[in-house]
Amino acid sequence: MTLAGRSALVTGGGSGLGAELARGLADAGATVWIAGRRMAALERVAESHPALCPVQCDVTDPAAVRAMFEAAGDPQIVVANAGAAESAPLHRTSDDLWQHMLAVNLTGVFHVLREGYSRLRQAEWGRLIAVASTAGLKGYPYVTAYTAAKHGVVGLVRAAALETARTKVTVNALCPGFLDTEMTDRSVANIVEKTGMSPDDARAELAKNSPQKRLIRPAEVTAAALWLCGPGSEGITGQAISISGGET
16 A cells, blocks of 8 residues: 555644654655644654654644644645543542543544545545544543543544545544553553552553553554555545454
């Protein structure tokens, strides 16, 4: 498979899964714009591949999202990956935490997919991909706001796919389990702080969620994204694809 001649945009591309997704698309031949709030982080990632181009954007700001697309030149592959995770028990979930989780993880995805589709409606080929989570498919304790936001992403994708079904654009969600990335490192640190576990035990506790008893590699999510961009994927739309070692 080659994406030569295609252009892509990956939000949250300055670290972790977003950086891995961007490099995977670039390795397949696409020109890839990586977006995020921290320009220095984006520039470091861009230095790792000649086909990566940084553009600063806060996805919670619709004007900034429009400017990002103007800079990227109407990409044919749009990956709404930017997100954040914070935890708290339900009775201690503040209004600020709730609003922040929805703003970054749901409203930001909506802004990116809306703008992406507005520019792809008449295109002969297009792919809109949202990075959700297994938290969009099931519940987890102590992350009610994050889980609600990710469930919203899955609903958004399913509804958008029905609207776009008669076009050449597909809309799908990737739902990884716990990933071996910087975000999981922060979750591990949080568990260590609150429980006194060792980092290794905390990481093993997260890995227990997967029947394979391991964290998911970002490269596995990239492989799924490339599949959605490859030949024969035209009929795959409106799906929430779990990449989780069999977790249900």
